[in-house]
Amino acid sequence: MTDIEHGTLADGTRVLETTTQLPQPPGVAFEFFANAENLEMITPPELAFQILTPTPIAINAGTIIDYRLRLFGVPFRWRTRIAIWEPQVEFVDEQIRGPYRLWRHRHTFARTDEGTRMTDRVEYRLPLQPFSGLAAPLVTRQLDRIFSYRGDAIRRIMTAQR
16 A cells, blocks of 8 residues: 655645555665666556667756656656656656656665665646636546555565566
8 A cells, every 4th residue: 555645845746645565675676766678667558658768767856857748638748857866765757748747756775674765755846827727626536546556566566576
């Protein structure tokens, strides 16, 4: 099960935080994410997620990755940059171009007795303020669904790899 929490920072930035327990040690869990091609396996099929950047992608701080996906039936492109890359510990991807006014996604990997606690923390702002407040509940539900699917998929894949 993936635990999901929501919050709002003082500047109005929304926060989504999930934690997922994985059976592997942090190095193995991190390596799964070091392969950008694995993103397709952990993204809900209805998003029609595709990596446009030629693979394999050598990921480091500064790497830029282009994607195409569909949200609420609308196709769009998304470009992110890896802002922080600390193997086995954490990495951060930030939206350069995409559907959000701000998207900053921190992934952390912490050793536990059971393997690894992976935490995803997304700080985001919707476009078209203040009108986007009307869409916020719909976006929150969609992000919950995406991250629940993601957590289930990661656990299923990691458990099969044990």
